[in-house]
Amino acid sequence: MSWQTILLDIFTYGLLLYSVLLLSGYLFIGAYSIGEVRNYLRKNSFTDYRVLAGSNESPSISILAPAYNEGANIIENVRSLLSINYNNLEVIIINDGSKDDSLEKLINAYDLYKADFFVNPQIHTKPVRGVYKSNKAVYRKLIVVDKQNGGKADALNVGINIAQNSYIVCIDVDCILEQDALLKLAKPFLETTEKRVIATGGVIRIANSCEVENGRLVKVNLPRQFLPRVQTLEYIRAFLLGRMAWSRLNGLLLISGAFGAFDRDIVIKCGGYNHNTVGEDMELVVRMRRYMEEQNEPYKVSFIPDPLCWTEAPASFKILGRQRNRWTRGTIETLQMHKVMFFNPKYRLLGMVSYPYWFFFEFLAPIVEFLGMVAFLIFVLLGLIHWTFFLGLLFFIFSFGFLYSVFAILMEVLTYNQYKRSRDILMLVLTAFVEPFIFHPFVVWSAVMGNIDLLRKKNAWGEMTRQGFTKKPN
Template identity: 40%
Template sequence: MNWTTSIILNFISCYILLSVIIHVCIAAISIIKTKYYYNKNSFTDYNTLVSSSNAPNISVITVAYNQTDIILNNVKQLLSTHYNNLEIIIINNSNSDNVLKELIDTYNLQPVNVFIDSKIPTEKIKTIYKSKNPIYKKIIVVDKPKTNKADCLNTGINIASSKYITHINSNCILEQDAILKLLQPFLEETTQKIIATGGIIQTKADTTSTPQTFLKKVINNTLVLKHSKTLLLEYMGGTKLNELLFSSGLFMVFDKKTAIESGGYTSEKTGEDIELIMRMRRYMQQNKTPYKVVFIPENLCCKKEEPNIKNLISKQSSWIFKLLESFNSHKKIFFNRAYGSLGLFNYPYWLFFKFLVPFFKGVIFTYLIAISLLGQVSWELVFNLFILLYSLKIIHSFIAILTEIIIQDQHHNNYSISKKIATAILEPFVLNPISIISFFKGSFQYIKRK
């Protein structure tokens, strides 16, 4: 083994060790915080807020595209939500008039003149509709010429009359207590300003459209496991360290005032929520105001998707694209002392230990195979390194399963435990190649667009 190979291998070892230490710390904090959350939650009666006259208002913004049935179901479901102080703002961004027509017919809407104080600049609005029927007074429908999603959401923020805002995709189904759970941290905090709260959007397998093959079942199980890992071993730790920066798949509630002051959603970027949260953080940091982004370790929202490799790659590569946009537009804070922990810890952590992981994996695998083919290192060493990386991944999954059994006090029969263990063993073979391919696909798309 020459000295260059030795240095590179030592560098790889140090990176793995550092990554293990960081992930162990975050997982430990996460487990403690999750346990704390469940204990605390056993004392909470969310109905207190439902029945209180002091309950805050919240505006739910949803953007309607061409799928009429989906948006109608979405509105129906929002109307039946277990919270009264709700305002539902639907921004029609579809090509055809069908969605609008259906909404008008279903909810007895009529055009109204509304004065909008456009604190965030947006494209012009065609018409605003409200219902003649007082039962549907919560609904506001905004018809806009076809524009981007960020512009639609900013229009929603300008129209929203509540102190808190949230944005929900029309294919998401909210849990009954979701809004109450997300509002609670805003009302509970006394020392810091809560700028946003978020809970997980769970992806469920859509079993209705196509038959379930073995591969689909495996993919679905690995996704469920990945979801548990994020929920139990990452996000709660992230909340404690205030490092939830570019978290994916979150259903979030924002403080409207902070969202407006930080400029709202950005039309040039595709990752709406991550971009907004990043800008809000920067704004708070620049103003030296203590703030917090709170994560709720529960599934508050779910959406159905067909679990197949093509869908997964497309979803993950689009996520990589959004992350690249965000990393690039906020590169100023990278190791910038002026942004405190955001610049010195959070941003580098996300860059080196989250975002670039598939890249490092791809490069390390290729490098190891290349040097072993060239005879610079033994096959045994390469094999051991693979086993090490593989067992680290399995350990992470096992800890998540164990946490689920102990903390969530879930009863698992022998079959479900065996299924989870088998999934943990298979997961690296299924998700690793997908994440590496998605990383390079997303990065190429980004470079191409630039």
């Protein structure tokens, strides 16, 4: 047996073993999420959110929305936040040194004046240039902060310092919230008594091609463009299956930076958001969990399957590549910062299951896949490929991925069914068929470039250009 054959066997069976473990993980996640979704829907059917909406006993919440060059959507987005059906609420918009007219638009639209406001610097941040409040009583919940540019993490830390309420909800300012979003997000903090809920999140959906009127989503449409549409499918898989399963295990490591609620007291004890990583949302959740484990306090990171928040997804490969590059760098930085937990029984499920899963199947997966492609091309040139075996394996993996996506679509139809037209469901299924040939290779390449950029010590956020939401026709 030649060394080339031995090398090929090691590569083939190693890749096969890795694939089996990865697919087994997906099978478990898909099956395990069903029970959590069913349990939530059953309990939710007995909840009257109107009681919570008007109650002074509802958890006090401060919404923190960093804004950098968001002039295209800023007025609509703030109007959406102010119209949320929740009693005990303040809305804090943090203008992070925008270069566009975001601040001017806010001042004019909401009749803002520069107020005398004491900022308690519990977390160190870049300087605050001014705090603005409205002359109009109808906007009494609104606080606008103008600060020196320091990035999203620094802006959120300013919001944490200014916030007066027990819980903070961090949201991307380009998002549109459902009217009952905060009511549903606050519910886990109320109903869990034996464990302290330190963070909770909900499903994020894609708003491209949806119609927005006065800051409210008035009509849900499946995105017309391919990239936002395939991200719609990706988000359904990730949130409705993946995060629900991890929530049931109490092993969730990530609450989306687009929309998540946190116990402000624990956030401050942990030092707030870390501005040394571009993955500040994941890193904060991991640090909070690590803190609770080290304090030996019972806790939970919760997740609910309700579609609570709608956001504009990248519609070009250029912007999408920047986003996925940044996500990759943020994941690696978080894993590096908390590597002490890797297979460390002191951290129980967090160290023995959650961290290793993210290391092997979130961080390593695109690297393994890319190296597999390179090795495949080399073996083809050397004439060492067993084509029958290779094509069979390729067909199996493609079929598994397609069926997993179809299962996620089925779960969506059976639960919240946001896309009610049969044509939209068919388009999602066709998108699932095309995804492995266009979208997935690009995402893998973006992740590989994220690894390379991290090695080159590139820590730029990458500017995210917005197109703006579709307005409802008059």
